[in-house]
Amino acid sequence: MRVLLTGHQGxxxxxxxxxxxxxxxxxxxxxxxxxxxxxxxxxxxxxPTIVADLRDVTVDQLxxxxxxxxxxxxxxxxxxxxEPDITYEINHHASTRLARLAKEAGVGRFLYxxxxxxxxxxxxxxxxxxxxxxxxxPYAESKVRVEDDLVxxxxxxxxxxxLRNATAFGFSPRLRADIVVNxxxxxxxxxxxxxxxxDGTPWRPLVHAADxxxxxxxxLDAPREAMHARAFNVGTEQNNLRVxxxxxxxxxxxxxxxxxxxxxxxxxxxSYRVDFSRIRAALPGFDCQWSVPAGARELVAAYHEHGLTQxxxxxxxTRLARLxxxxxxGSVNAALRPVGVG
Numbered sequence: 001m002r003v004l005l006t007g008h009q010g011x012x013x014x015x016x017x018x019x020x021x022x023x024x025x026x027x028x029x030x031x032x033x034x035x036x037x038x039x040x041x042x043x044x045x046x047x048p049t050i051v052a053d054l055r056d057v058t059v060d061q062l063x064x065x066x067x068x069x070x071x072x073x074x075x076x077x078x079x080x081x082x083e084p085d086i087t088y089e090i091n092h093h094a095s096t097r098l099a100r101l102a103k104e105a106g107v108g109r110f111l112y113x114x115x116x117x118x119x120x121x122x123x124x125x126x127x128x129x130x131x132x133x134x135x136x137x138p139y140a141e142s143k144v145r146v147e148d149d150l151v152x153x154x155x156x157x158x159x160x161x162x163l164r165n166a167t168a169f170g171f172s173p174r175l176r177a178d179i180v181v182n183x184x185x186x187x188x189x190x191x192x193x194x195x196x197x198x199d200g201t202p203w204r205p206l207v208h209a210a211d212x213x214x215x216x217x218x219x220l221d222a223p224r225e226a227m228h229a230r231a232f233n234v235g236t237e238q239n240n241l242r243v244x245x246x247x248x249x250x251x252x253x254x255x256x257x258x259x260x261x262x263x264x265x266x267x268x269x270x271s272y273r274v275d276f277s278r279i280r281a282a283l284p285g286f287d288c289q290w291s292v293p294a295g296a297r298e299l300v301a302a303y304h305e306h307g308l309t310q311x312x313x314x315x316x317x318t319r320l321a322r323l324x325x326x327x328x329x330g331s332v333n334a335a336l337r338p339v340g341v342g
Contacts, residue, residue, distance in 0.1 A: 004029075069111045072090075074086065196260065219282075249292050
């Protein structure tokens with residue numbers, strides 16, 4: 001299958017591209033390169049690349065593909081809250097436009113990377129794909145809007161599917177340090193302290209980047225009737241953990257690390273536990289392979305092996321800080337477009 005992977009030079013895309021290639025697909029990436037240089041360790045071997053801003057994609061660029069996997073987004077709640085207009089422009093309007101153009105170009109399958117954060121304040125009970133959506137950030141709200149738009153585009157020739165990923169963790173050559181497990185492990189390795197600013201009680205569903213890649217690869221080959229215009233939570237119930245439990249797993253992975261739960265940030269409304277049974281039913285044989293403790297150990301080993309520094313952790317691998325730095329040095333403009341692209 002000829003597959004266009006948007007955001008292939010991001011945290012998830014860098015892990016997913018080789019998984020898709022190994023599964024026998026012909027992969028082309030599309031990326032503006034915002035975070036292409038955010039590499040820890042060996043430079044990734046990217047697939048053939050269309051260098052373009054998502055907002056500028058043309059129908060001609062989509063012609064000939066059998067499927068689009070759409071990962072590209074401003075994937076950060078603090079960034080989304082700081083620049084909500086640009087978040088909606090990219091994450092909502094450009095994503096829906098991409099889907100319309102893909103349909104016009106004859107693309108048959110559109111795999112959309114949504115998020116479990118659409119459930120927002122889900123409470124203590126497990127939420128499945130039919131639960132009310134209560135997004136509490138512009139990032140999550142943009143995902144809900146795209147899902148609604150894709151349902152309207154679905155027809156006999158165009159099959160969208162919404163993969164609502166749990167919060168990702170695990171090593172990627174293009175690292176993100178601003179997601180909870182990766183962040184806590186980094187602090188533990190670099191400072192010896194695991195600091196939790198909330199009271200530690202919120203629930204988080206978590207999923208390893210490699211398990212996300214496997215889910216998308218499986219959905220490319222799923223029967224149309226199993227996936228057409230449906231939502232699927234991506235993760236596993238064993239990784240529904242309280243933030244305090246995540247922190248404890250990190251402390252165990254970093255000998256000598258100290259756990260501090262300060263509560264200084266107050267109550268976090270983003271708390272939800274998720275049911276992942278639908279994707280296992282749709283993809284026989286699929287199940288997540290990575291636990292949070294195993295992912296924490298993987299990250300500890302990678303951080304040591306590749307010499308993670310405090311400066312890189314704080315600046316290069318933190319999305320908001322990296323964009324501010326690129327804005328200051330003039331390589332990204334006020335619309336968050338890389339200078340020279342689009």
